[in-house]
Amino acid sequence: MSEETEWLLRAAGLDPDRVRRVVTDALVEDLGPAFLDVTSVATIPDSQVDTADVVARADGVVAGLPVAAAVFELVGEVTGASSTVVVSLVAHDGERVAHGDVLATVTGPTRLLLTAERTALNLLSRMSGVATHTRAWADALAGTKAMVLDTRKTTPGLRALEKYAVRAGGGTNKRMGLHDAAMVKDNHKLAAGGVAAAFRRVRAAFPEVPVQVEVDTVVEAVEAVEAGADFLLLDNMGAELLREVVGAVGDRAELEATGGLTLAVAAEVAATGVDYLSVGALTHSSAILDIALDLRAE
Structure with a gap:
C-alpha cells in the first residue's frame, strides 16, 4: 500500500492495517486457495499494461476512494505479482458526483486491474451508497x-x-x-x-x-x-x-x-x-x- 493511500486512510480516521486485512480477506475470497483469476490469466498476456477509469454510473456521494486504491495497490502483493498498480484519485470522499464522472484512474498490468476490479468496486459502491443515503438525511x-x-x-x-x-x-x-x-x-x-x-x-x-x-x-x-x-x-x-x-x-x-x-x-x-x-x-x-x-x- 502506498504512503499516500495510508495517509488518506489515517486522515479519514481509518486504520491502514485494518483496511489491509479487510482488503486482503476480500481478495482471497475472490481468488480462492490458488490465488488465481483464471479468466484474466487465460485471456490477457502477463506483459500487457493498461489504464482504466473508475466511473460513476449514477448520481450520488462518493466514499471509500482510498479503500478502493488500497485494493488496486495490494492485489499484486496478494497474487504474488512483481508489478504494481498506480492509482490516481480524481474525486474526493464526501463529494457529490454525477453519472459519468471519473472518480479515479488506475494504471498497471491489465491482469491485476481486472483481478482487483470487483473487490474494489464492491467496497467503493457499498461505502458510496451509505454516504449517499446519509446525505439525503443530512x-x-x-x-x-x-x-x-x-x-x-x-x-x-x-x-x-x-x-x-x-x-x-x-x-x-x-x-x-x-x-x-x-x-x-x-x-x-x-x-x-x-x-x-x-x-x-x-x-x-x-x-x-x-x-x-x-x-x-x-x-x-x-x-x-x-x-x-x-x-x-x-x-x-x-x-x-x-x-x-x-x-x-x-x-x-x-x-x-x-x-x-x-x-x-x-x-x-x-x-x-x-x-x-x-x-x-x-x-x-x-x-x-x-x-x-x-x-x-x-
Whole structure:
C-alpha cells in the first residue's frame, strides 16, 4: 500500500492495517486457495499494461476512494505479482458526483486491474451508497439543530468502513461497539430492576464510560435524568410525545429519537427539539451507488 493511500486512510480516521486485512480477506475470497483469476490469466498476456477509469454510473456521494486504491495497490502483493498498480484519485470522499464522472484512474498490468476490479468496486459502491443515503438525511435535517446518527447495525467486518461512509455523507457516528459507550436498553432495565438502578450500576462499574439510556415514557426520561443520565434514547415515540420529553428534560440531557424513522417524517421529528435522529437503515439498508471500471480503448 502506498504512503499516500495510508495517509488518506489515517486522515479519514481509518486504520491502514485494518483496511489491509479487510482488503486482503476480500481478495482471497475472490481468488480462492490458488490465488488465481483464471479468466484474466487465460485471456490477457502477463506483459500487457493498461489504464482504466473508475466511473460513476449514477448520481450520488462518493466514499471509500482510498479503500478502493488500497485494493488496486495490494492485489499484486496478494497474487504474488512483481508489478504494481498506480492509482490516481480524481474525486474526493464526501463529494457529490454525477453519472459519468471519473472518480479515479488506475494504471498497471491489465491482469491485476481486472483481478482487483470487483473487490474494489464492491467496497467503493457499498461505502458510496451509505454516504449517499446519509446525505439525503443530512439534507432533510438542514436548518434544524438535529443531526443524523448511525447505529451498530452494520455489515460484520465492515463497521469502521461503513461508519466512515456515514461521516463522509454528513452524518454522525454513535458508539463504535459495546466497549466505548454503555447503552442501557429495555432488557438491561428489566434485569437490573429499573432505569435508575441500571444507570447507577453502569456508572459504578465504569465511571469514565459514557452512558446512554433508552426510555419509553416521559416518566422514565425524567427518572433517568434525575439519576444522572445525560444522553437519552427516545424509543419509538411520536412527535407529540417527543415534544413532551423535550419540555420535561430541557437541556439536562442530549436527546435522540430512535426507532422506525423515515425520511418522510425527518423534518417533523427534528422540529420537536431533539438533538439526534438515529437511523439504522443508513448501514443496514442503503442501496449501493453504481460504480464501474472501464478500460481505456487504445
